Amino acid sequence: MEPNPIRILIADDHAIFRDGLRRLLATQEDFQVIAEASDGKDAIALATELKPDVLLLDLAMPRVPGMEVLRELARQELPLRTILLTAAIQPFAVTTALQLGARGIVLKASPPELLLKSIRSVCEGQFWVGSEPVSAWARSGQPSGGGFGLTSREVEIIAAIKEGNSNREIASKLAISEETVKRHLSNIYGKLGVSSRLELAVLASEQRLGAE
Numbered sequence: 001m002e003p004n005p006i007r008i009l010i011a012d013d014h015a016i017f018r019d020g021l022r023r024l025l026a027t028q029e030d031f032q033v034i035a036e037a038s039d040g041k042d043a044i045a046l047a048t049e050l051k052p053d054v055l056l057l058d059l060a061m062p063r064v065p066g067m068e069v070l071r072e073l074a075r076q077e078l079p080l081r082t083i084l085l086t087a088a089i090q091p092f093a094v095t096t097a098l099q100l101g102a103r104g105i106v107l108k109a110s111p112p113e114l115l116l117k118s119i120r121s122v123c124e125g126q127f128w129v130g131s132e133p134v135s136a137w138a139r140s141g142q143p144s145g146g147g148f149g150l151t152s153r154e155v156e157i158i159a160a161i162k163e164g165n166s167n168r169e170i171a172s173k174l175a176i177s178e179e180t181v182k183r184h185l186s187n188i189y190g191k192l193g194v195s196s197r198l199e200l201a202v203l204a205s206e207q208r209l210g211a212e
Helices: 013-024 040-050 065-077 091-099 110-121 151-161 165-175 178-192 197-207
Strands: 006-011 030-039 054-058 081-086 104-108
Touching: 006 013, 006 040, 006 065, 006 110, 013 030, 013 110, 030 040, 030 197, 040 054, 040 065, 054 065, 054 110, 065 081, 065 091, 065 178, 081 110, 091 104, 091 151, 151 165, 151 178, 151 197, 165 178
Parallel strands: 006 030, 006 054, 054 081, 081 104
Antiparallel strands: none
């Protein structure tokens, strides 16, 4: 018996992009596009009515922005997995999106194969950010906020990273030098097993690291 296809709702305000996305997904036997939305309000209505398995959501949507769509769907506690599609995104926005329930973030410039892989990954329970699944370290089994051997200063720096601050801004805020910030970041990366600010933002969100 064949497994049920993954039911997908596409939400993007550009008709040409939606058409291309629908055609791409139609090439996969395990995918089924069940509806399309051209703005955030319609995305919420269709997601509520149809309860898709996956929502492919443009971050910059008219009427209701992508982040507000996420916030509303989180309130409804719908059993869907949302993947944000965006031209660019900052680490603090990644953190916010994950806190609001997003399961994946894919850049629109990514190869088509990467999007297909991300959809299957989130349906298997993983998180996906950028070009790879992040469950290997985002759900490493560490206790929330602990178990990593972080110092209080490192926790402060993580909190600043989550807010989108640059090294210079962090140095000014904490009254330390930029070199000291870089040294702390190097130590943080080593302790958490990450290699970029983006990965750090995702893991910090997952594990609730950094002062609230």
